[in-house]
Amino acid sequence: MSNLLNIRGIVLKETPFGEADKFITILGKDYGKISVSVRGAKRVRSGLTAGTSLFSYSDFYIAESKKRMYLNQVEPIETFYNLRNDLSALAYGSYFLEITNKLLFDNMPSNNILLLLLKSLTVLSKSNVIPHKLIASIFELKVLEYNGYKPETEFCISCKKPTTQNFYITIEGTICENCVQKNFFHIHLNETLLYTIRYIFSSELNKLYTFKVPANIMNSLSNFSRNLLNSQLNLRLKSINFIREIEEFL
Template sequence: MAGSFTDEGIVLRRVNYAEADRVLTVLTREHGKVGVIVRGVRRAGSRMAAQTDLFERSRMQLAEGRGELLVLAQAQRASGPPSGLAGDPRRSACAAVIAELTDRVLEGHHPDPDVYALVAGSLDELGDPGRDPRRALVWFGRQMIDRLGYGPQLERCASCSRPLVEAAAVFSAAGGGLLCPDCRPGDPGAIACSVRAIKVLRVAAAGDAATWGRLRLDPETLATLEAIIERELEHHLDRRLRSWEVLRALER
């Protein structure tokens, strides 16, 4: 087929279109983020319905259409849907945060294999019923924020630049990192961090996936790190992610 190519892609977003079609936002490995229309997928018995579910990863044959949207000609699952994801509202909400953030910060048609691997790996980890889904969410959020160029100051006070001693501190998204006790009053809304949370935050910021995977993360530390990531994203994107509001509602 002229003007067609095959690539692996992850469905980030989908919108119903016309009588039976659906428009997808797909992150592909080799072509970046693209818009795709799937003809007739909402009709009963469509052979491509399962392959185009949210967060599904498939090998897709895509053809150039008349407009900006590509047309999905064929699709075959590259992997099954993450185990435990579809039937778990909290894990699905975490996956939605990952998908929305990816869609928000990536421009179309700019391939980044490292980001693709990060998204795919994070969604796979979310499907592991033996792990707290916040592990994947925190790791993904930290790596994406750093890729945007907003890596926080974690070794020195973000305000006065004095080296931080090994002690509890607070994290200020507006201030750009950890604050020492003297500078803490400068941000009344800063998030309190235990010594343990600071150490784990530094591992995540270093991008050390192997060490991160071996860490035992207690619920309190994960809650602190999740709050930090959420606050940073809200500050740097200048708005809250809708999917994170859904996640918060589920956690109440």
Template sequence: MMVRTKALVIKEYIVGESDKYITLFTKDLGRIQAIAPKAKKSDKGFASATQLFVYGDFMLTSYKDTYRLVSVDLIEMFHNIRNDLSALSYASYMMEFIYYVTEPGLSQSELLKLTLVTLQALSKSEADYKRIRRVFEIRALGLLGFMPQLFACVDCGLAIDEKAEAHYYFSAEAGGLVCKGCKGTYEDGVSLSYSTLYTLQYILTVSLKQLYHFQISEEVQKELDAVGNHYVPYYVDKPFKTLDFIERLEKL
């Protein structure tokens, strides 16, 4: 059967002398694996069209759970990412993240849209890689069903009041925000300023077109890092090799 779908290459590896296996995050079929026969020698442009980060319109043949690449029309290759080591590292982490959190054959078109918007943000010369990483992680977990409650205390229902300057905490165990009075119920908890709380609300509710169109202070970035370091491992139990490389790179 012939299948046509828009897809992003999130993983690639060579088999034998010239064949290549690629993992595609598709609009219609979710995550699938396909073979690109003789990709390194093909005159169909498979060598470039099957690289990591390539987004295109893929024509495939399928038999049961096996897909074979027939042709591909390129839509975006994200060249700028390949020319910057930091951008390349963060983008590679996001591909590793997507590969781990998605399931074969399960369509997750909104997550694909988020990934494409994020790659576009990483491609810009003024990209703030640390901010982009945290925005991506938080929005992705929301799309995966782990949307935290950020507008009132999870336990007592105390509504957010900016003027009251009450102190709030983010708890993955609780599933979102807890006030100072309820914090003792949970062992975890990351202290939040109102600015960081508002930023989290923005990340989870704004349209994808506006997702990366904001700036934050160093203080908010530190608190977002604390939330991410606490929130992501709670739901995604995997040590990512690409993050280890990023940490080493940033120490240079």
């Protein structure tokens, strides 16, 4: 095994090719996003099935040849199998994988986004400790922050007056009654919504899955985080339609 590269990471995407082979896209700790060829993945005895399916967090042992990577051996750590027993959790989990895959460039280490993804999937796979919509909003806002974007929440983005609970929130940040342009996206703030948005941006990951918000605040927060993500990333996500269908039932 000495010549093999050991990469610990999570499978973001699977692309089958040929009769029994597939490519997997992994977000690896300290490596970022990489593509690995898995030969004979669908053969029963290949030993490469467990640990290479979507969501699997595994230790991958990889051989490099002519600048391509081939999976030699895999040891699953956590497969998040529970996600498959809950349609809503599966939809949100797929949404997080797709955002991560489309957002990141190859070979750029993104350990904070890897941790965010693992934490979000862990909370999702435990039955309804926290509403899925809230996990999604936290993911949407934190992934933007880790990607270098954070809206202003301390003062009006136009006149710089300190933010109060009577301000509005836009995709660029908080704005006062005098400066808000009502033909652009804006949501009226209140104390709880302002506090929640500030809390999500200022807190570390392990403190983020310990609170709940009232239903009306949840809808505003979700509206804000979704619009912010779309405005900053413009990713054209396939999984978003599934999410919208699920949310109609929530």
